[in-house]
Amino acid sequence: MAMRLGSPRFMLHDLRKLVTTVGEKLGLGDAVLSRILNHTAPKTDVLHRHYVGLNESDVADGLRKIQETLVMMM
Numbered sequence: 001m002a003m004r005l006g007s008p009r010f011m012l013h014d015l016r017k018l019v020t021t022v023g024e025k026l027g028l029g030d031a032v033l034s035r036i037l038n039h040t041a042p043k044t045d046v047l048h049r050h051y052v053g054l055n056e057s058d059v060a061d062g063l064r065k066i067q068e069t070l071v072m073m074m
Contacts, residue, residue: 018070019070022069023065023066026066031052032058033062035055
């Protein structure tokens with residue numbers, strides 16, 4: 001219905017892209033962004049698949065920075 005009223009097409013995946021883009025611009029590392037997005041490393045990525053284990057507390061600061069940036073954009 002929103003599109004009928006002239007809103008641009010919007011998919012939930014667009015939110016993931018927005019969060020990732022903002023995080024990249026803020027300089028967050030790939031491991032932190034992958035954890036925020038809950039991405040699993042491909043089988044060939046041994047470093048992130050087997051050795052890097054980030055939990056919620058490890059990414060909380062980065063996620064907070066992304067949220068603050070998005071709020072300022074409004």
